[in-house]
Amino acid sequence: MKTHKAHAVGIDLGTTYSCLAYLNEHGEPVTLANQEGELATPSVVFFDEDQQVVVGTEALRNAIVRPDRVVQNSKRHIGDPAHRWTIDGQDYTPVDIASYVLRKLLAAAREQIGEVERAVVTVPAQFSELQRRATIEAGHRAGLKQVDIINEPVAAALCYVLGTEGLWFTELADEQRILVYDLGGGTFDLSLVKYHQDEVCVVASSGDLRLGGIDWNAALERAICDRFLADFNTDPREDPRSLQALSLEVETTKRSLSVRPRAALTVQHDAHRKTYQVQQQKFAELTQPLVERTAVITQKMLADNQMGWAHVDVILTTGGASRMPMIRDRLKELGGRTLNTSLSPDQSIAHGATYYAGMLLTNTEFAKAIRNKEVSSRLARMKQVSVSARGLGILIQNDQRIRVPHYLIPANSPLPAKFTQTFGTVVENQKRVHLQIVESPATEGRPHVPLGECIIDDLSPDLSEGSEIAVTIAYDGQARVHVTAIDVTGGREATAEIIRPENVVTTEVEGTSDEESPSEVQEPVT
Numbered sequence: 001m002k003t004h005k006a007h008a009v010g011i012d013l014g015t016t017y018s019c020l021a022y023l024n025e026h027g028e029p030v031t032l033a034n035q036e037g038e039l040a041t042p043s044v045v046f047f048d049e050d051q052q053v054v055v056g057t058e059a060l061r062n063a064i065v066r067p068d069r070v071v072q073n074s075k076r077h078i079g080d081p082a083h084r085w086t087i088d089g090q091d092y093t094p095v096d097i098a099s100y101v102l103r104k105l106l107a108a109a110r111e112q113i114g115e116v117e118r119a120v121v122t123v124p125a126q127f128s129e130l131q132r133r134a135t136i137e138a139g140h141r142a143g144l145k146q147v148d149i150i151n152e153p154v155a156a157a158l159c160y161v162l163g164t165e166g167l168w169f170t171e172l173a174d175e176q177r178i179l180v181y182d183l184g185g186g187t188f189d190l191s192l193v194k195y196h197q198d199e200v201c202v203v204a205s206s207g208d209l210r211l212g213g214i215d216w217n218a219a220l221e222r223a224i225c226d227r228f229l230a231d232f233n234t235d236p237r238e239d240p241r242s243l244q245a246l247s248l249e250v251e252t253t254k255r256s257l258s259v260r261p262r263a264a265l266t267v268q269h270d271a272h273r274k275t276y277q278v279q280q281q282k283f284a285e286l287t288q289p290l291v292e293r294t295a296v297i298t299q300k301m302l303a304d305n306q307m308g309w310a311h312v313d314v315i316l317t318t319g320g321a322s323r324m325p326m327i328r329d330r331l332k333e334l335g336g337r338t339l340n341t342s343l344s345p346d347q348s349i350a351h352g353a354t355y356y357a358g359m360l361l362t363n364t365e366f367a368k369a370i371r372n373k374e375v376s377s378r379l380a381r382m383k384q385v386s387v388s389a390r391g392l393g394i395l396i397q398n399d400q401r402i403r404v405p406h407y408l409i410p411a412n413s414p415l416p417a418k419f420t421q422t423f424g425t426v427v428e429n430q431k432r433v434h435l436q437i438v439e440s441p442a443t444e445g446r447p448h449v450p451l452g453e454c455i456i457d458d459l460s461p462d463l464s465e466g467s468e469i470a471v472t473i474a475y476d477g478q479a480r481v482h483v484t485a486i487d488v489t490g491g492r493e494a495t496a497e498i499i500r501p502e503n504v505v506t507t508e509v510e511g512t513s514d515e516e517s518p519s520e521v522q523e524p525v526t
Contacts, residue, residue, distance in 0.1 A: 006366045009119040010155070010353025011105060013098060013135065015075040015186025015212060017320070018043050020105040021350040022113055023358045027375030029159070029351035034108045040346055045071045045100045047087045055104040064248070067240040071097050073214060076186050078138075079131030095138045102142035118146040120353040120360070124187045125151040125205040125389045126442045128449050129481055148360060151386055153180035153191035154202060155352030156318040159343060161195050162355045162378065176313040177203070181298070181331060182349070184319035186212035188294055190301055192312070198378070201385040204412045206301040209442050211293055213321035217250045219287045224250070224267060224276060234270040242269035257283050258323045284326040291330050298334060305412075309335050316340045318348045356384060387412045390449075391440035392473050392481060397426050397522045405438050405448045406523070408473045418474040422488070423521035424466035425459070432457050433469050433521060437483055437496065452496055454483045460490030469521050 008023040017040040021031045034041045036057060046059035047069050054062065063070040069087055074097035077083040084091045102121075109116050123135050132149055139147035150158075157180050175196040182189040188211040192203040224246065229235045236242040249265050256263035257280045266275045284291075302308060315335045321327065322345055332339055344351075358366070362380040370376040391407030398404050408419040425433070433456040439449040456469075468488035475481055483496045 006118070006361060007113055007116055008354050008357035008361050008366060009109065009116050010350045010355070010357050011102065011119050011121045012152070012155075012347075012350035012353065013075070013101065013121050013123075013138075014043055014184055014349075015073050016043055016214060017041065017185060017346070018101050018105060019347060019350045020109050020119075021347065021354045022109070023354050023370070025369060027358070027370045027372045027379070029163070029347075029354040031347050031350060032105075032109050032112055034104065035111070041101070041104060043072070043075065043101050045074075045097050047071075047092075049088075051088075053100055055100050060248070063244045064241060067244045073186055074098065076210070079128055079134045095134050095141065098135065098138035099141035102138055102144075106142055106144070117144060118148070118357075119144055120148045120150055120357040122152045122155050122349050122353050123149055124189050124207060124209060125153055125191055125202075126187070126189065126207040126209050127151075128390060128439055128442070129392070129451055130449070148357070150353055150356045150384070151189070151191065151202070151205065151389075152184070152187075152349050153182050153189045153205065153318075154193065154200065154384060154386055155349045155356065156180050156182055156316060156343060157191070157193040157195070157200050157352065158355045158382075158384065159348045159352035160314075160316055160340075161200060162382065163343075163348075163351065177311055178314045178316050179298075179312045179335075181294075181315065181317050181322060182207075182319045183294065183317075183321040183327060184212050185321065186214055188212060188297065189319075190294075190298055192301065192305065192307070198381040199383040199385065201414075202387045202412075204301055204305045205387060205389045206297050207389075207442075208293065208297060211290065213254070213319075213324075215290055216283075216287050216321065216324065217247065217254060219290065220254065220265075220278070220283060221246060221250050223286055224265060224278075227276060228267050228269065228272075228274065231274060232270070232272045234272065236267060236269040239269060242267075253278055254283075254324070258325060280325065287326065291326050294327070295330055295334055298331075309337075314340050316343065318343045318345050320345045355379070355382075359384065386415050388415055388417060388475055390442065392451075392475055393438060393440075394423075394471060394473075394483075395436040395438055395448075395520070396423060397520050399523065403520070405440065407440060408471065409475055411440060413475075416474070416476045418472065420470060420472040422468050422470045423523070425463055425469060426465065426520050426522050428463070428465050429461070430463055430465075430467070431459055433459065433485060433487070433494075435471065435483065435485055435521070437473075437481070451481065452483075454485050454494050454496035456485055456487055456492050456494045459487050459492065463489060466522070471521075 021029045031039045041056045042060045044059040046054040046062040074094045078094040136147045178193045180191045189207040191205045194201045253263045253265045261280045358379045391411045392409040393407035395403045396406045435454040437451040470486045472484040486493045
């Protein structure tokens with residue numbers, strides 16, 4: 001029955017599947033089915049010839065007959081303003097696609113529990129500032145008035161410590177370190193979380209935004225296509241419809257191999273049809289490099305934080321791809337212990353997000369409506385402290401006059417964070433400071449990520465080289481970065497706030513400047 005009270009709603013906006021949950025009157029997370037009765041909705045969008053937008057399983061079915069009108073795995077591109085899908089002359093961005101998926105989930109939720117104006121949406125811990133802002137923008141476009149963000153591994157940890165499985169454990173333990181291993185459809189997330197006295201605190205995060213279950217699918221798909229090509233001298237990869245049909249078969253086979261030693265996979269292309277038997281062990285051998293990528297990331301995160309497996313009390317798995325036997329076997333081998341697989345790989349992220357939503361609503365009518373006062377009391381006491389998965393800083397000139405990133409807020413800094421550092425002008429009588437705000441890459445060896453800029457015009461006259469420019473960067477934990485730059489000599493100031501995924505709003509001191517003149521800063525003043 002519909003109501004009009006505030007609800008604690010959490011949404012797992014996934015690469016391959018998404019779901020929505022809410023806290024009921026007993027303080028329990030409940031996953032709401034979509035309008036087709038499914039608890040998980042494929043994150044797939046189909047644009048039909050009648051300008052109708054179809055989301056979910058029906059869109060996935062249409063991918064076989066009209067692959068050119070279907071968008072899948074769009075989460076891997078969110079935050080990239082240049083990425084587009086063009087259908088019937090209309091361009092669609094990753095934010096557009098995400099908003100359609102969210103609308104689908106919210107429409108079903110509103111039919112069951114009433115109006116939903118606020119929700120917590122989960123994101124990978126390794127998401128950049130722009131990716132987080134893009135996710136929030138998608139929520140607003142879907143009709144939400146307020147969108148809060150929580151990292152997916154933290155949501156899983158909250159589900160564990162507040163849910164039925166973790167209640168006994170958390171009440172008795174003084175302090176526990178939980179390694180959350182989250183392998184979803186499109187991303188791999190890893191967080192080391194400390195739980196102590198009703199506080200969930202992230203110690204460190206790592207992961208890979210380009211590693212998930214779809215990469216296991218791709219490996220099997222390549223192998224099967226190669227076999228089919230050898231058997232019939234024709235390649236399913238040459239026909240989008242054949243390839244899409246095979247992709248659906250591969251997904252089904254992968255799921256079967258998580259519970260069976262072998263599974264059948266049928267390929268049909270160019271008047272040929274053949275069924276192959278795929279062995280679980282062969283699949284493990286085929287995807288061993290992918291498994292090792294997760295192992296290397298896990299070992300490195302622990303080593304970077306001067307920790308070994310002896311410092312980990314619980315190894316908690318979540319994400320649909322974490323079901324695969326080769327993943328669990330390798331993780332058990334690394335950790336030297338039994339894994340905790342008590343969480344639902346498909347629903348725990350959304351459930352953790354609902355708990356976080358409840359924590360944010362503890363001073364509202366929502367909290368008073370919870371009949372289980374023990375739950376409402378725990379929600380009121382709980383605190384969640386995240387870290388910045390990436391470093392935040394500016395570009396500076398080093399002593400070789402090369403522009404390099406300098407991070408004021410290091411990666412894995414507790415949030416909210418605020419750091420100030422003083423830099424120097426690069427030439428005598430410099431007229432202007434033009435700061436390029438950047439974020440460290442998700443993977444070592446890749447370039448930094450530009451976020452925006454902050455400009456001071458009309459610096460004090462006759463400044464000597466090395467005159468002080470004080471720069472402050474603040475990160476508030478809800479995907480908002482604030483930058484302030486001050487000319488220490490003359491007191492002129494500029495601020496910038498990155499508030500939207502593809503737009504930086506800047507406040508500049510009025511004045512003129514010569515774009516050809518040096519406008520950077522150099523290494524910090526000691």
